[in-house]
Amino acid sequence: MKAVFDLINTVAPTDVPVLIRGESGTGKELVANALHNLSERKDKPFIKINCAAIPENLLESELFGHEKGAFTGAVQARKGKFEAADGGTIFFDEIGDMPLSLQAKLLRVLEDQEITRLGGYKSIKVDVRTIFATAKDLKEAIKEGTFREDLFYRINVVPIHLPPLRERGEDITALIEHFLKIFSQKYGKQGLDISPDAYKSLLAYDYPGNVRELKNAIERAVLLSTGSHIHVTHLPSVFRKMAEDLPCISEDLPLEEGVKCYERQRILKALEQTKGKKIEAAAKLGISRKVLWKKLKELNIDI
Ligand SMILES: Nc1ncnc2c1ncn2[C@@H]1O[C@H](COP(=O)(O)OP(=O)(O)OP(=O)(O)O)[C@@H](O)[C@H]1O
Ligand SMILES: [Mg+2]
Numbered sequence: 468m469k470a471v472f473d474l475i476n477t478v479a480p481t482d483v484p485v486l487i488r489g490e491s492g493t494g495k496e497l498v499a500n501a502l503h504n505l506s507e508r509k510d511k512p513f514i515k516i517n518c519a520a521i522p523e524n525l526l527e528s529e530l531f532g533h534e535k536g537a538f539t540g541a542v543q544a545r546k547g548k549f550e551a552a553d554g555g556t557i558f559f560d561e562i563g564d565m566p567l568s569l570q571a572k573l574l575r576v577l578e579d580q581e582i583t584r585l586g587g588y589k590s591i592k593v594d595v596r597t598i599f600a601t602a603k604d605l606k607e608a609i610k611e612g613t614f615r616e617d618l619f620y621r622i623n624v625v626p627i628h629l630p631p632l633r634e635r636g637e638d639i640t641a642l643i644e645h646f647l648k649i650f651s652q653k654y655g656k657q658g659l660d661i662s663p664d665a666y667k668s669l670l671a672y673d674y675p676g677n678v679r680e681l682k683n684a685i686e687r688a689v690l691l692s693t694g695s696h697i698h699v700t701h702l703p704s705v706f707r708k709m710a711e712d713l714p715c716i717s718e719d720l721p722l723e724e725g726v727k728c729y730e731r732q733r734i735l736k737a738l739e740q741t742k743g744k745k746i747e748a749a750a751k752l753g754i755s756r757k758v759l760w761k762k763l764k765e766l767n768i769d770i
Pocket of ligand 1: 492497602682
């Protein structure tokens with residue numbers, strides 16, 4: 468994240484186009500917002516357009532506006548997003564979903580910095596900074612013929628890639644702390660912390676929904692928690708499964724951690740098989756009841 472923040476700080480004050488790539492939930496919109504808010508255009512409009520959400524026939528007039536009578540139903544002239552964003556920033560979300568026919572027009576506008584409203588004849592100068600985001604692989608789309616190569620080179624001046632959260636171990640820890648702070652404040656539960664088991668599950672999960680999924684999981688856990696700790700049971704069930712599947716034999720774990728991890732698994736399993744009866748579980752494990760108690764405490768297993 469630090470590398471991305473540095474890049475944002477460097478390019479935000481300039482007017483170069485930025486293309487943000489990343490899976491759903493990695494923070495593309497957040498980066499686009501930051502680029503605008505850290506620029507000199509921050510007091511001017513930030514206009515967002517989702518190219519995937521607007522039908523092809525409406526997108527053109529949304530972008531460039533139209534004159535009165537340009538098409539059936541155009542009873543009044545209307546400004547498009549480009550004119551609305553004049554002086555500010557325009558953010559094209561899901562640019563990979565823009566129809567080919569419009570891509571050519573967009574390219575021309577980006578090159579000339581002027582637009583013509585639908586049904587109009589005069590060119591209108593616009594001063595906009597452009598930011599683009601996509602979850603799609605645009606190089607692949609070019610090969611498939613659904614994205615124009617010339618447009619790609621025009622918008623890919625500064626690429627910002629947001630890797631999936633599962634590849635950003637250190638970010639996960641930082642984000643857990645961040646969201647815990649935010650939501651425990653929001654819900655008046657200051658001082659709330661995360662039990663070692665819950666923390667492990669959070670670190671081991673692969674986050675197909677990326678930061679959005681982590682954020683939602685922490686908010687939910689803060690809401691559900693009743694005491695001063697967040698436990699595995701406060702996390703969505705997909706996280707609980709991760710806790711059970713942690714590989715203790717991984718060579719990445721220091722020996723002592725690996726041994727603890729294995730002990731924890733055996734003890735949890737014995738407790739599960741004996742439906743929580745500690746005397747029976749201890750017998751199953753071939754240890755005394757006293758040793759089991761000690762280990763439960765050491766390993767922070769709260770049954
Ligand atoms: N580095 C971060 N710090 C704090 N919050 C973050 C961070 N990255 C993402 N988020 C949060 O995660 C959520 C998803 O982020 P965002 O909407 O920007 O993702 P996206 O890449 O645009 O997703 P999609 O492709 O689904 O539109 C938002 O609530 C955002 O605030
Ligand atoms: Mg988005």
